[in-house]
Amino acid sequence: DAGVIQSPRHEVTEMGQEVTLRCKPISGHNSLFWYRQTMMRGLELLIYFNNNVPIDDSGMPEDRFSAKMPNASFSTLKIQPSEPRDSAVYFCASSLLLDYVFRDTQYFGPGTRLTVL
């Protein structure tokens, strides 16, 4: 199993530019989570999907952030326009939700290190 795949692994961009982060969950998993990690704020959940449907986006910082999951094997997190304070490591994680009763472990991808200049 390839695990959760994220791309790019590193992204350096200038303030005001659009940034798109990509995630492929583990095959068979039906839930996907986007996290952001910074020294100041730790590990924060931004949004999560069950069966491609957004369930909780209360962690999305502001309207500049948006996330989509068009199918079970792909999700994007977009920041437009980007700002220096968006610099962080963004992790995607996936897990299996069984019958809406049992949640299996969340497996994290390698992360995307975003630097906004």
Added chain:
Amino acid sequence: GENVEQHPSTLSVQEGDSAVIKCTYSDSASNYFPWYKQELGKRPQLIIDIRSNVGEKKDQRIAVTLNKTAKHFSLHITETQPEDSAVYFCAASRGPNFGNEKLTFGTGTRLTIIP
């Protein structure tokens, strides 16, 4: 919402000794408590988890205990080794049948094993 507090923030332990990291949570409906290990520059990786129907779980040198009444849970690492050096995160969440099951993470403990 859920609030998870983790202590200590840093911990140095002599190789071979035990390490204990403690977390408290606020939401009495939380019933899933994983622990993640994150090495420098790497992804968080699950090392052990516990659900609210048990009070203790052990996997080789690692154990987790849960006290639901007091709303706290702890990670115990015995016979520590240099490769145990990392940042450890606790987390808590409700089950999916509660409708919102986001994992709330503690702030992390940087564990250093002194050879």
